[in-house]
Amino acid sequence: METVQLGVIGGSGLYQIEGLTDVERVSMETPFGKPSDEITLGTLGGVRIAFLPRHGRGHFISPSELPARANIWAFKLLGVTHILSISAVGSLREEIHPRDVVVPDQLFDRTKGIRPSTFFGEGIVAHIAFAEPYCPILRRLAYEAAVKVGARAHDGGTLVVMEGPQFSTKAESFFYRQIGADLIGMTALPEAKLAREAEMCYATVAMVTDYDCWHEAEESVTVEMVVANLQANVNTAKGIIAEVARRIPQVERTCACPHALANAIITAREAMPSERVEMLRPLIGKYLA
Numbered sequence: 001m002e003t004v005q006l007g008v009i010g011g012s013g014l015y016q017i018e019g020l021t022d023v024e025r026v027s028m029e030t031p032f033g034k035p036s037d038e039i040t041l042g043t044l045g046g047v048r049i050a051f052l053p054r055h056g057r058g059h060f061i062s063p064s065e066l067p068a069r070a071n072i073w074a075f076k077l078l079g080v081t082h083i084l085s086i087s088a089v090g091s092l093r094e095e096i097h098p099r100d101v102v103v104p105d106q107l108f109d110r111t112k113g114i115r116p117s118t119f120f121g122e123g124i125v126a127h128i129a130f131a132e133p134y135c136p137i138l139r140r141l142a143y144e145a146a147v148k149v150g151a152r153a154h155d156g157g158t159l160v161v162m163e164g165p166q167f168s169t170k171a172e173s174f175f176y177r178q179i180g181a182d183l184i185g186m187t188a189l190p191e192a193k194l195a196r197e198a199e200m201c202y203a204t205v206a207m208v209t210d211y212d213c214w215h216e217a218e219e220s221v222t223v224e225m226v227v228a229n230l231q232a233n234v235n236t237a238k239g240i241i242a243e244v245a246r247r248i249p250q251v252e253r254t255c256a257c258p259h260a261l262a263n264a265i266i267t268a269r270e271a272m273p274s275e276r277v278e279m280l281r282p283l284i285g286k287y288l289a
Contacts, residue, residue: 004041004048006245007075007200009191010086010237012053015040017238020049028077031279032069032116036061039074047245050078054187063164063186069116072194076282081253082138082201084244085192086237089159089185090168090212092177099232101151101240102206103143106158107133108181109189114163117190119197119283123273126197126264129256133192135201137255141247142203142240149239157182159206161189173214184212198283201257205240207233261287 008014015023020042027038040051052071055061075083089102096102120126146153160176162168164186168176176184188204195202265287277288 004050004075004078004080005082005248006047006241007050007052007078007080007083008086008241009052009054009071009083011234012037012057013234014086014237014241015042015049015051017042017044017242019242020044028074030070030073030077032073032119033067035070035074036067039078041078044242044245047248049241049245050075050080064112064114066115066187068190068194069119072191072198072200073119073282075200076198080200081258082135082244082248083191083195083203084138084142084241085188085202085204086241087185087187087204087206088209089183089206090210091182091208092160092173092184092212092214093182094215096154096157096182096208097152098208098210099152100154100208101146101233101236102154102157102183102208103139103146104159104183104204104206105132105134105136105139105156107188107192108158108160108176108179110160110162111189112163115190117193119194119280123267123271123276124265124280124284125267126261127266128193128196128260128264130193130196133196134203135255135257137251137253138201138203138244141244141251142205145240145243145247146205146236148243149236151236151240157206159183159185159188159204162186168212170213173212177214183208196257196260199258199260201253201255205237207237209233
C-alpha cells in the first residue's frame with residue numbers, strides 16, 4: 001500500500017474534498033482493537049491522505065470510549081507522518097468567537113485517567129518529552145492554511161481537555177479561565193500523546209462552536225449550538241486540510257517529532273519481553289538494531 005503522508009481525524013464528511021481522487025475505504029485491525037471506523041484513503045495534489053471519523057460514522061463513540069491507541073496505530077501502519085486533528089471546542093476568551101479557528105500550542109489535561117494514554121508498559125517503559133505537545137512545523141502550516149482560506153484564525157492558545165461527555169459547570173468554566181486557558185474540548189488527549197510516541201507530527205485545528213458556559217451575555221452551550229456551528233465550519237475545515245496537504249511535501253521535517261523515542265526508551269534490551277517487542281516493533285524496531 002502506498003505510504004500516506006497526512007492523516008486527518010475529525011468529522012465523517014471531511015473527506016468529501018473537491019479534487020480528492022483514488023478514494024477507497026479500508027478496514028484495519030491493530031493490537032489495540034479496531035479504529036473508530038473504516039479509514040478513507042484518497043489522493044489530493046499528489047499527496048496521499050487518510051481520513052478517520054473520530055466518533056465513527058453517525059457519531060456513536062463517546063469521547064471517553066474513543067479507541068485512540070487503535071486510531072493512531074492504524075495511521076502508523078499506513079505510514080502517516082503528519083496528523084491533523086479537526087476538533088470542536090468551546091471558547092474561554094471573549095476575543096475568540098464562535099466559528100473562529102484556533103491552532104493551539106499547549107494542552108492542559110483534565111481527563112479522568114480512564115483513557116489509555118501510552119503504547120508502552122507491560123515490560124517496556126518509555127518517557128517521551130511532551131513540554132511542547134504540538135509539532136511546531138505542522139502548527140505553522142495549519143495556521144497559515146487557515147489564514148489562506150479566509151478564516152478568522154488565532155495562532156496559539158491553551159486547550160483544556162476535559163473528560164466529558166457532559167459540558168462544563170460554570171464553576172469549572174470560570175476556573176479554566178482563571179488559570180489562563182483559552183479553549184476547552186474533549187478529544188485532543190490522549191491523541192497528542194500517542195501521536196508523539198508514534199513519532200508523528202500532530203496539530204489540532206480547533207473549530208470554535210460556543211462560549212462554553214462562562215459568558216453571561218451568551219446562552220450556555222447546547223448540542224444544537226455545537227452542531228450548527230460545526231456545520232458552518234465544514235467548508236473552512238476542508239479548505240484548511242487541502243491547503244495543508246498542498247504544503248506538506250514542500251516542508252522538511254526538522255522538528256523533533258520523528259525522533260521522539262530516540263532517548264525515551266529506558267528499559268534494557270535484554271529485559272524486554274519478546275512478545276511486547278514484536279507487538280511494538282512498528283514503533284521501536286529502528287531502535288533495537
